[in-house]
Amino acid sequence: QVQLVESGGGLVQPGGSLRVSCTASGFDFSRYDMSWYRQAPGKERELVAGIISASGSTKYADSVKGRFTVSRDNAKNTVYLQMNSLKPEDTAVYYCNAFRRVPWTVFNYWGQGTQVTVSS
Numbered sequence: 571q572v573q574l575v576e577s578g579g580g581l582v583q584p585g586g587s588l589r590v591s592c593t594a595s596g597f598d599f600s601r602y603d604m605s606w607y608r609q610a611p612g613k614e615r616e617l618v619a620g621i622i623s624a625s626g627s628t629k630y631a632d633s634v635k636g637r638f639t640v641s642r643d644n645a646k647n648t649v650y651l652q653m654n655s656l657k658p659e660d661t662a663v664y665y666c667n668a669f670r671r672v673p674w675t676v677f678n679y680w681g682q683g684t685q686v687t688v689s690s
Contacts (some may be wrong), residue, residue: 579684592666
């Protein structure tokens with residue numbers, strides 16, 4: 571059974587830091603590209619950061635570059651999102667995504683999300 575379980579969300583003041591985690595089970599984590607998305611109320615879900623399975627290359631949305639860092643620990647089947655210098659506009663539900671494409675088949679899994687609220 572495939573599972574992605576996010577944790578670490580919460581309330582933080584502007585300028586603060588938070589680390590969210592996503593632990594996977596039920597599939598070969600090391601073969602999957604992992605990403606973090608977020609969705610704020612009334613807005614579409616957007617890509618925040620991603621990390622490639624094979625190379626470890628990372629990609630970030632312009633709005634979080636220099637503030638957020640995505641990393642993974644294949645031994646723990648976990649991907650992390652370290653968020654620094656948080657702003658109120660970072661408030662959203664953060665979702666973990668696992669993606670893998672093989673010939674004629676796409677595997678795409680989502681977690682249930684964790685709420686991050688940036689407010690004084």
